[in-house]
Amino acid sequence: MCQLLGMNCNTPTDIIFSFEGFHRRGGLTDHHADGWGIAFFEGKGCRVFLDDKPSVESPVAALVRQYPIKSENVIAHIRKATQGVVNLANTHPFMREMWGQYWIFAHNGNLENFAPPPGRHYNPVGCTDSERAFCYILEALRQKWSQPPGVEELFAEVRRLAEELHTKGVFNFMLSNGELLFAHCSTKLHYIVRQAPFPTAHLVDDDVTVDFSTVTTPRDRVAVIATVPLTDNEHWTALAPGQLTLFRDGTPLLTATSPPATTR
Numbered sequence: 001m002c003q004l005l006g007m008n009c010n011t012p013t014d015i016i017f018s019f020e021g022f023h024r025r026g027g028l029t030d031h032h033a034d035g036w037g038i039a040f041f042e043g044k045g046c047r048v049f050l051d052d053k054p055s056v057e058s059p060v061a062a063l064v065r066q067y068p069i070k071s072e073n074v075i076a077h078i079r080k081a082t083q084g085v086v087n088l089a090n091t092h093p094f095m096r097e098m099w100g101q102y103w104i105f106a107h108n109g110n111l112e113n114f115a116p117p118p119g120r121h122y123n124p125v126g127c128t129d130s131e132r133a134f135c136y137i138l139e140a141l142r143q144k145w146s147q148p149p150g151v152e153e154l155f156a157e158v159r160r161l162a163e164e165l166h167t168k169g170v171f172n173f174m175l176s177n178g179e180l181l182f183a184h185c186s187t188k189l190h191y192i193v194r195q196a197p198f199p200t201a202h203l204v205d206d207d208v209t210v211d212f213s214t215v216t217t218p219r220d221r222v223a224v225i226a227t228v229p230l231t232d233n234e235h236w237t238a239l240a241p242g243q244l245t246l247f248r249d250g251t252p253l254l255t256a257t258s259p260p261a262t263t264r
Contacts, residue, residue: 002077002078002079002092002106002107002108002109002227003022003077003078003108003226003227003228004075004076004077004106004108004172004173004174004189004225004226004227005018005019005022005038005074005075005076005077005224005225005226005227005230006073006074006075006076006174006176006181006183006223006224006225006226006247007071007073007074007222007223007224007225008072008073008176008181008222008223008225008247008248008249008250009071009072009073009220009221009222009223009249009250010072010219010220010221010222010249010250010251011072011217011219011220011221012042012070012071012072013070013071013072013220013222014068014069014070014071015040015069015071015074015076016065016068017201017203017208017210018224018226018230019038019064019065019076020065020203020206020208022055022076022078022205022226022230024055024056024205024206034052034054034079034086035050035051035052035053035054035078035079035086035087035088035090035091036050036051036053036054036055036058036061036076036077036078036079036091037049037050037051037076037077037091037092037093037106038064038074038075038076038077038093039074039075039076039093039095039104040069040071040073040074041071041072041073041074041102041104041176041178042069042070042071043178044101044102044178045102046095046102046104046178047069048093048095048104049063049064050088050091051088051091052086052087052088052090052091055078072178072179073104073176073178073179073181075093075104075105075106075174075176075181076093076106077091077092077093077106077107077108079091079092082109082110082129083110083127083128083129083130085127087126089125089126089127090126090127090128090131091126092105092106092107092130093105093106093174094106094130094131094134096122096134096135096138098121098138098141098142098177099142099145099146099147099148101148101177101178102177102178103138103175103176103177104174104175104176104177105130105133105134105137105173105174105175106130106173106174107129107130107133107134107171107172107173108170108172108173108227109130109169109170109171109172109173109186109187110129110169110170111129111130111132111133111165111168111169111170111171112129112168112169113168114129114132114133114165114168114169115132116132116135116136119135119136119138119139120139120143121138121139121142121143122134122135122136122138122139122142123135129169130173133165133171133173134175136161136165137158137161137165137175140157140161141154141157141158141161144157151180151246151248151253151254152254154180155182155244155246155254155256158175158182158244158246159244159256159258162184162244162258163242163258166184166186166242166258170186170187171184171186172184172185172186172187172188172189172227174225179248180246180247180248180253181223181225181246181247181248182244182245182246182247183225183239183244183245183246183247184243184244184245185239185240185241185242185243185244186241186242187241188227188228188238189225189226189227189238189239190225190226190227190228190229190236190237190238190239191223191224191225191226191236191237191239191245191247191252192223192224192229192231192234192235192236192237193221193222193223193250193251193252194212194216194220194221194222194223194224195220195221195222195250196213196216196218196219196220197213198211198212198213198216198220199212199213199233199234200212200213200233201231201233201234202231202232202233203230203231203232204228204229204230204231204232205230220250221249221250221251222250223247223250223251223252225247240257242257242258242259243255243256243257243258244256244257244258
């Protein structure tokens, strides 16, 4: 299945180190080679880079690796196609506007026989279960609230929707509006929070090491979320199946674990 990568910080940070290892999973250290994408929030704006080529050989990935974009929220995805042909329209992450904010979504999994009716506000452009799920979530949230709700109310509703969609199949996902980042584990997802005193980290997928104390300030706090840990000398926390965690300012702010889903 696909690979997910997310970053949530309390100060704009580049993701070059994590992406250096992550992009190699798109056709070199792993077999996910059906396209890739990455989204960076910058204030109210969002840069989205997509390519239907494997990330390890993508010129767009080469650009991102050399371009130290600083962001407080990033979502990246490497695709292993289960539904939908390999093309740009089916490449994650997906972006939509809601409540005057950009929302970004990426999914790892497979929702079988998931065909919701057309929405009033959101409908997929491509033909993946992932984009259908994204539109379904946004449609439900927008019909419930015309303006952004409180964080706890929003978390409770995203949790309810995650539980519902988890019954349709494997549903690991990340969702962000540039301030909050939701991470839901269906089968496999891990995270780490880096803060002072900062460690030296070594990538799993490449022989690259960085001393974060030389590129950070004492107040920096960075949460990195990935399908599989990106480093082999740090302690990553595994999310439990059915666990939804909300990150803000580099901290796991809210978390809840639902009973195991009965898939069909």
